[in-house]
Amino acid sequence: MEAEVPAASLKTFYRALQCLGSIGEDIWIEARTDHLELIGKNASQSAYARIVFPAEFFDAYDSGESDNAVFRCRVQAKQLVGIFRSRTQAVEQCVLSIEQAAEPVHINSSATQSECRLVVRLAYKQRVCRTHRLFYEACETFHSTYDRRDCKGRWRVAAAHAASWVAHFARGSEEMTLQMTSSVVRVRSWTAGNVAQPDATRALHTELSVDPADFDMYHVPHPVELALALREFRAVLRYAERMAAPLSAFFDRPGWPLLLEVAAPPNPDARDHRQAPPTAEFVLATVADETTPAPSSNNATPASRAPTQILAVPDSIEPGSAPSPDASPYAHSRSSFAQWSPGNRSDSLLATPASARRANTATADSIAGSLPNSLGGPASQPVPESRVPTARAYRLLDMPRPYAPPGLTDTQLSDEHAAADELRNAPPGMVQTTLPFPTTAAQRPQGDMPVANADYSSDEELDATPPPPSKRMRALF
Amino acid sequence: MAAVRGTAPEPEPALFRAKLANVRPMVNMLKTISFRPRARCVINPDGLVFTVEESQCLVAQAYLRAELFTTFSYDVQLAEYYRNQEQAGFEAEDSQDGEPSDVTQVVLPLDNLIECLTLFYGPSGTSSSGAQSGAHSTATLHTSGNPGDLRGATTAVIAFNGPGTDFELMLEERGTISLCRLSTFVPEPSVDLKFSHYPTTQQLIIKSEWLRDAFNELDPTSESVSIYIASSEPHFRISTIGESGSTDMTYSNTERILDSFFCNEDQENQYKLSLILKCKQALAMSDKTKIRINQRGFLSFQFMIPTAADVSFVNFVFAPLVSADESIADATARV
Numbered sequence: 001m002e003a004e005v006p007a008a009s010l011k012t013f014y015r016a017l018q019c020l021g022s023i024g025e026d027i028w029i030e031a032r033t034d035h036l037e038l039i040g041k042n043a044s045q046s047a048y049a050r051i052v053f054p055a056e057f058f059d060a061y062d063s064g065e066s067d068n069a070v071f072r073c074r075v076q077a078k079q080l081v082g083i084f085r086s087r088t089q090a091v092e093q094c095v096l097s098i099e100q101a102a103e104p105v106h107i108n109s110s111a112t113q114s115e116c117r118l119v120v121r122l123a124y125k126q127r128v129c130r131t132h133r134l135f136y137e138a139c140e141t142f143h144s145t146y147d148r149r150d151c152k153g154r155w156r157v158a159a160a161h162a163a164s165w166v167a168h169f170a171r172g173s174e175e176m177t178l179q180m181t182s183s184v185v186r187v188r189s190w191t192a193g194n195v196a197q198p199d200a201t202r203a204l205h206t207e208l209s210v211d212p213a214d215f216d217m218y219h220v221p222h223p224v225e226l227a228l229a230l231r232e233f234r235a236v237l238r239y240a241e242r243m244a245a246p247l248s249a250f251f252d253r254p255g256w257p258l259l260l261e262v263a264a265p266p267n268p269d270a271r272d273h274r275q276a277p278p279t280a281e282f283v284l285a286t287v288a289d290e291t292t293p294a295p296s297s298n299n300a301t302p303a304s305r306a307p308t309q310i311l312a313v314p315d316s317i318e319p320g321s322a323p324s325p326d327a328s329p330y331a332h333s334r335s336s337f338a339q340w341s342p343g344n345r346s347d348s349l350l351a352t353p354a355s356a357r358r359a360n361t362a363t364a365d366s367i368a369g370s371l372p373n374s375l376g377g378p379a380s381q382p383v384p385e386s387r388v389p390t391a392r393a394y395r396l397l398d399m400p401r402p403y404a405p406p407g408l409t410d411t412q413l414s415d416e417h418a419a420a421d422e423l424r425n426a427p428p429g430m431v432q433t434t435l436p437f438p439t440t441a442a443q444r445p446q447g448d449m450p451v452a453n454a455d456y457s458s459d460e461e462l463d464a465t466p467p468p469p470s471k472r473m474r475a476l477f
Numbered sequence: 478m479a480a481v482r483g484t485a486p487e488p489e490p491a492l493f494r495a496k497l498a499n500v501r502p503m504v505n506m507l508k509t510i511s512f513r514p515r516a517r518c519v520i521n522p523d524g525l526v527f528t529v530e531e532s533q534c535l536v537a538q539a540y541l542r543a544e545l546f547t548t549f550s551y552d553v554q555l556a557e558y559y560r561n562q563e564q565a566g567f568e569a570e571d572s573q574d575g576e577p578s579d580v581t582q583v584v585l586p587l588d589n590l591i592e593c594l595t596l597f598y599g600p601s602g603t604s605s606s607g608a609q610s611g612a613h614s615t616a617t618l619h620t621s622g623n624p625g626d627l628r629g630a631t632t633a634v635i636a637f638n639g640p641g642t643d644f645e646l647m648l649e650e651r652g653t654i655s656l657c658r659l660s661t662f663v664p665e666p667s668v669d670l671k672f673s674h675y676p677t678t679q680q681l682i683i684k685s686e687w688l689r690d691a692f693n694e695l696d697p698t699s700e701s702v703s704i705y706i707a708s709s710e711p712h713f714r715i716s717t718i719g720e721s722g723s724t725d726m727t728y729s730n731t732e733r734i735l736d737s738f739f740c741n742e743d744q745e746n747q748y749k750l751s752l753i754l755k756c757k758q759a760l761a762m763s764d765k766t767k768i769r770i771n772q773r774g775f776l777s778f779q780f781m782i783p784t785a786a787d788v789s790f791v792n793f794v795f796a797p798l799v800s801a802d803e804s805i806a807d808a809t810a811r812v
């Protein structure tokens with residue numbers, strides 16, 4: 001595979017890499033005969049991104065494979081993004097190519113192992129050249145099975161406008177909801193809250209109302225509310241803003257993923273004379289509504305398969321990228337704020353604190369009930385009988401339990417004391433694993449050593465950091 | 478500084494005394510080599526040389542010529558007198574072997590010295606406007622009658638009276654005077670990597686901004702950086718091999734990048750990356766860098782730093798890494 005990125009489009013290429021880098025840790029590269037795809041997904045497999053560069057985007061593009069053959073590989077996002085981050089103004093030529101064990105690279109008069117490398121070669125003015133050879137891993141890629149034609153609701157908006165929605169959200173916000181009706185769009189931030197703060201009313205929430213008239217195109221046949229993770233949505237918005245391209249969204253109902261597309265229209269200006277800007281599509285998982293049946297591994301109906309498994313792999317077996325339906329964090333958690341009956345707007349900003357607190361006890365349960373109650377989780381308020389029991393806590397117990405709690409090594413497993421059933425069945429976090437070496441606490445004499453040797457203070461002195469410079473200064477005067 | 482001298486105690490005939498109109502050049506130079514707590518300061522009639530050494534593989538020197546100072550007085554006879562006294566006391570140990578007797582060597586705490594010099598710097602690290610320190614100072618207040626004082630700049634008088642005495646600094650800014658005494662230490666045998674003892678086989682002068690870019694690109698996960706200079710293309714290459722792959726920067730022999738280029742033999746040498754990165758500060762301040770490699774593979778960076786309408790030099794010498802295959806005997810046989 002060999003692709004030459006035009007110097008003027010290096011910024012575009014960098015922005016695409018940056019977007020994928022902010023979504024996940026790895027970038028998958030798929031080189032087809034007529035385009036180059038960069039694919040990313042996040043760690044919890046709830047966000048998927050795919051940016052396609054048509055062959056005309058490049059000064060020279062050769063996928064190196066015959067028709068219908070595809071070159072696929074995976075590289076670390078951090079390295080690739082870091083290469084393009086600095087000083088791209090002075091670059092005259094940038095070539096990406098794959099070196100496949102052709103000739104070994106000689107460094108220090110000893111041939112390094114002729115490994116497969118992704119070579120990024122940047123040629124600057126005055127014949128200064130920078131070459132990076134990155135390790136890559138040949139692997140399978142994956143694609144989203146969702147089609148925007150299946151989605152009933154859609155809209156398109158200018159990127160700058162959309163970016164202003166989330167610009168004011170507080171830093172701690174983790175989730176957001178998009179409530180779309182025919183007359184208004186409400187964007188709201190949510191903080192999941194943590195165990196130490198079950199009282200979610202202390203966090204700052206922001207709600208924004210947008211007029212559908214601001215959208216370039218707005219078609220929402222019936223009201224829908226989607227809850228999704230803010231981090232990936234922000235990454236998409238940032239990308240759209242930097243590309244100055246409109247953002248299109250396609251959605252159906254809660255639980256179904258939100259499809260986003262950022263595609264700049266061909267620009268007749270001379271800046272990108274190729275007139276072939278990249279197209280980007282993103283799939284973000286949304287939280288399933290209480291009313292829709294929770295997909296579980298038992299129901300193999302198509303409706304349940306789709307919302308939880310947003311990634312489908314062409315090959316039959318793919319251990320890494322196809323998650324079990326239970327593992328997706330959004331598949332099971334109930335949207336506690338999905339009760340949108342007007343009389344019960346417990347989360348409205350207009351509600352008094354007392355009424356909000358009353359309604360929010362149930363919210364706090366589901367948000368903060370991440371520890372099973374049996375293990376002494378936060379003293380949760382009694383759940384009103386009318387509501388469905390807290391879904392997150394309930395489902396956690398059902399999660400496929402690893403064979404051994406995390407932290408136990410194979411050697412420890414084989415030990416007799418580690419074979420205790422209580423260790424095996426304990427949920428994560430409950431077990432104090434034994435360290436393979438004796439700790440200082442164990443080394444303390446049990447009373448038989450003479451007192452003179454028990455000088456523990458010297459150890460602390462060795463560990464003490466030298467006093468800060470300002471303290472040293474005082475001694476001078 | 479006549480007004481000051483009237484009230485401050487008259488100093489004894491000093492071995493060394495110098496006055497600086499503005500401490501900033503000296504502070505900048507010292508900061509380039511400030512990665513070690515102590516520095517050896519060599520005073521000779523031409524100026525001061527501060528040397529730091531790290532793990533016997535890296536020696537860095539900052540040269541402050543006498544012309545940088547407003548006044549520079551160094552009593553050579555007194556130095557020789559002190560030197561002879563010292564030698565007699567030590568029974569002529571070879572610690573000062575080969576050193577001309579008119580230089581004075583003393584080891585100073587470098588980070589304390591920099592802190593004292595930057596006493597009047599504000600929280601941003603730059604020279605304070607002076608108003609704040611002037612209003613709240615507890616030291617003796619004097620109206621500064623010196624017309625040479627730059628607005629908000631610190632002037633300093635540094636003095637040293639011989640081995641065993643303290644190194645004195647008197648700083649003055651906008652009427653606030655501060656007197657600092659730094660305890661000195663007896664110099665230990667110096668590490669001399671003897672760069673000049675072997676012929677230089679490769680030399681080039683490169684604009685520092687290109688070298689800065691190269692250093693920013695070096696992979697920090699790599700243990701060593703390799704420098705390869707050849708008489709054929711590519712003339713100059715810096716490369717690292719890290720966890721994610723290899724990175725190299727190549728430069729050709731064009732006048733814009735390489736001001737001068739001289740290569741007697743093609744050589745590739747490896748140096749410890751963590752040591753090479755210690756000269757980042759010096760590189761950041763310099764305009765040009767002269768890179769020299771001698772026959773033994775030792776690398777010398779000489780940074781040309783503009784100071785006060787003139788230039789000063791900071792010199793770094795690195796010892797090469799000997800590869801595991803090549804034994805030490807082979808490496809020395811290469812000489």
